[in-house]
Amino acid sequence: MTASLPLSAAQTSIWFGQQLDPDNPVYNTADHVLIDGPVDPVRFEEAVRAAVGEAESLHARFFLDGDVPRQVIAPDEWDFPVLDLRGEDDPEHAALAWMGADVRTPVDLALGPLFGQALLRIGDERWVWHQRVHHIAVDGFAFSLLARRVADLYTDGGGTPFGPFAKVLDVEESYVDSGKSAKDAEFWREYLDGLPEPPGLVDRLAGIGDHTIRSTARIPTEDLRALAKAEGVSWPDLVTAAIAAYLHRATGAEEVVLGLPVMGRLGTPLLRVPGIVMNIVPLRIAVGSGDTLPAVAREVAAQIKRTRPHHRYRHEQIRRDLNLVGGTRKLFGPVVNVMPFDNDLRFAGNPGRMRNIAAGPVEDLAVGVRDFSDGAGLSVELDGNPALYAQDELDRHRDRLLRLLAEGLAAPDRPLGRLPLADTAIRVRPPHPPAPDVVELIRARVAERPDAVALEQGEVRYTYAELAARADRFAEALRARGAGPDVPVGLPLRRDPDTIVAVLGVLFAGAAYLPVDPDAPVERTGPMLANAPITVGPGLVLEGHAAGTGQVLPDHLAYVIHTSGSTGRPNGVLVSRKALASFVAAATERYGVTSDDRVLQFAALHFDASVEEVFVTLCAGATLVLRTAEMTASVDGFLRACDKAHITLLDLPTAFWHEVVHTLAAQGEVPRALRTVVIGGEAALGTRVDQWRSIAQGVRLINTYGPTEATVVATAADLGPTMPKSYAAI
CATH class of the missing domain: 3.40.50.980 (Rossmann fold)
Incomplete structure (x- = not known):
């Protein structure tokens, strides 16, 4: 085992996301390679094990050092199943079903392994190599690196080994400490000044489920490439323009903001280092009904050129710079990932075609476009959050988008507002x-x-x-x-x-x-x-x-x-004032505060938790009861005072709430008027949650978290009878 290492910015974001739901497999990413020709399973396994052994990020294990997540590179034993599915009625369908089930395998970031590998035989000379890796270890480019390394090792045992993962951290640290980072920060502040609410295809927010849904299609490329050449733009610019135009047609927005995945490796020594380096940056695109598809494509090209020198500045940091962390305001709308390179491989001369199965979590909508060299054109994949889209809705969006692209290619001089859509019943998202x-x-x-x-303290x-x-x-x-x-x-x-x-x-x-x-x-x-x-x-x-x-x-x-x-x-x-107003509106609804409530003001008034207590209470017309010093002399006395004051809602630091539960379990009684307890500031112990649920039945318990920069609270979860069993692991 190596010495512990910090997490990269991208890893940190994913680590925290996974902690919110430890058993959620949505962060699994997966590709498979269809190989036509004879394969030696023993030799293939040796190649896979060698490549995986070189990829240090796959062997990371994550732990908390105090309040800070860290990682160690700790290779361990792992299985490589070789399955013969030729006896199935439909071997290819059986392989897809097996891989789909494997992608739903939860991964324990502390124990690992972060990946799964398998070789499936679906014909006498037809094989499927499947690899699944948690997103905290790889991005799409790293998947391609792994696949090509296995192909090289299987073919002749040659090629250049991967570099150590520590290079990722070194490059990130040197960038953050550089003057370039500060200049990039200033660029994004100016570029995003006056950023509109990014338009989307749905008018609601939702959490990330345990899977995504996908709608795919293949489209020819001849007309696309011909128009791109004639207009002096790239075909990815035209595809991105079509997506921007579709959002304009669907929402009426005169400016759309797309999420643009960028590799983040160019100009660095990371082209041979597997890991998650990819970044997503916002791309502002002005689009109107009088524009043509080529005109929007030129706007796309200009915006990409303008932002390209600043693509290494992390989108997580942009969110913090703009105070968007924890709020309902998004940095960008749909994510558009156009991949103009093919991932076709050769295994000792036998062709292998790489196909994506799962690309990780999607907050709203992601559009992936891949170019393949097999003559079948472009693959268009719409990945949607199932909490926001049903499968038939996603299919309709796919068909409308492709219809708009086809019409734009057929009539490049026609304004977008006159291009027909297959189905005009598109939901307009109100602000x-x-x-x-x-x-x-x-x-x-x-x-x-x-x-x-309105206000009460003792006799006042x-x-x-x-x-x-x-x-x-x-x-x-x-x-x-x-x-x-x-x-x-x-x-x-x-x-x-x-x-x-x-x-x-x-x-x-x-x-x-x-x-x-x-x-x-x-x-x-x-x-x-x-x-x-x-x-x-x-x-x-x-x-x-x-x-x-x-x-x-x-x-x-x-x-x-x-x-x-x-x-x-x-x-x-x-x-x-806008941020405070938005928070108060959201918290009032989330906690169910009404004019009948009596809320204890507990937090020190120079802490942001007091903002929640004071303004949510008074804006609801409830009574704010200021605690006295005597109330916290003992936990038992605190509970008696809350009972005497008829407190209905408590907002407590988690550490103090732990002591409250301990006292209640030993001898105390829950204040009779109490209906809701809000806790926050640190992780709640699972044992205390279980005790609370048995002692305070009928009293709602809400666990919250939020940095000061997010206006008090960014997330809230009810820890009621349906609380996931995995909560104790958070």
Whole structure:
């Protein structure tokens, strides 16, 4: 076993995705090679084992070092079945069924193996070589590398061995540390400025299932290649243009944003290193009904040329740069992967045709186009998320797309808006309606329920009318100091009713609040408050002056909150009013918060968890109960206090919830009014979840996670009776 290694950026993304559902096989990718001619199974197995042995990424094992995933390269024993299917009624169909079942095999990233290999005999001189590999180990180019290496080893034992996987990490580290990375980041910020909501063919979001569905077709290439040559573009540009045009016709969008897979290896020493290096970058394509297919193809070519020097900058980082992590806003729409190279192979002179079975998870829709040298033209594969598409819907999209391409090739001068489609009943995706601003929602609750208790701590109670009146007075004082849009107001926050008044007052004034821990050392708070032209001292005394004016817009700041600084200096995260509004709308629906609820305000007010407690509660017209210091003196006392206060919803750190469950299991009783508990911050222990389900029957348990940059929470899962058994492994 080698020393442990970090994960690459691509591996990290896949690792976290797999942890959300450890038994989900959707990250399995698979190809098979159909070989016509005699094959020596023993010699073939030797070639496969030799190639697999060279490919270090296939032998990775993943583990947690504290909170950080790492990997080791640890080769182990693995099986290579050789199956004779010639006795089956339809040997080829039997081979496809066997491979399809194998692709659904769950992979344990900690134990491995990450791959499966097999040789299936379907005729006297007809064979199928099947290879399945978890996406964390390879991308499409690596699959091709493996196949060609096996072909070389089987043919004459020659060829160049693969390079070590550590090269992938070295190349990535040197790029991240280089000035090129910073320049690429600046390019993408400018390129994506004003990025529209990427149009898609469906108007809803869904999680990733445990498989994808596929619709395929073969199309001739003569007219495609002829038009490409005549127009001075490549045939992949024309195919991509047709997909962009189809999205325009289906949605009415004047600009589409496609996901473009890029190899990421050119100009690096990774052309002989299996692994996942591929990146996906957004491609903005302007398209209108008056454009022709060649005109859109030229736009595609221009955008690819413009972005090509910056293709190594990871799409995961682009999402973080644009604050898209964890939200409902997508970076791009359908992914379009045009592969203008063939994967036909030779095994000791016998032809082998490589075909894809599974390409990994698909969030929405992926279109793959492959060129083969067997004279059968292009293979077009539409892979869809089964949570969004039924098979017949996917087939209809395939037929409409190919009809548009055929008509565009036949009449290249005809505007796209006049090209007929086989079926014009295409669903138009409406834009997501913007969520109301939190100030608007709170004022609506004030108008509806002025005498209802909004805020409570001990014997102190503010009705909604009183809370709004106090916040308005504070907002007026802030405006007199120059508070307004995008002006941060520093608030050292202690947990008392007037602190909530101050938070609302800042937003009522159109400014942004910047919470700090009043008990933190000045070395931490000083740099934070240095960026706040207005601060609030003890007793809500205003200090400083700013010059904020203008209309409050959704893109203006709602708050500026700092990360914990566990990895270095605390970083300020800018959260817009639009992001806060969207989160509050989603969380209110997800947690089922109503005006009848009494929600405990538990989190420190300088942590982003407090945003969830305060704004979800007040925007729903519920009662926010501020905890006192005495409440957390003991867990048993905490539970009694929650019962006395008739708390219906608790939002707790997972570590504290673990202690709550331990106490309940020993002697306590669940607060009688409690209906929902939200936990987050770290992984929940499976044993505690099981205890909770037996103790607190009927109380909903929701596990959440989200980095500060994602506006509090990015994912939420109900841990009810249907919780997967695999949860304890997360």
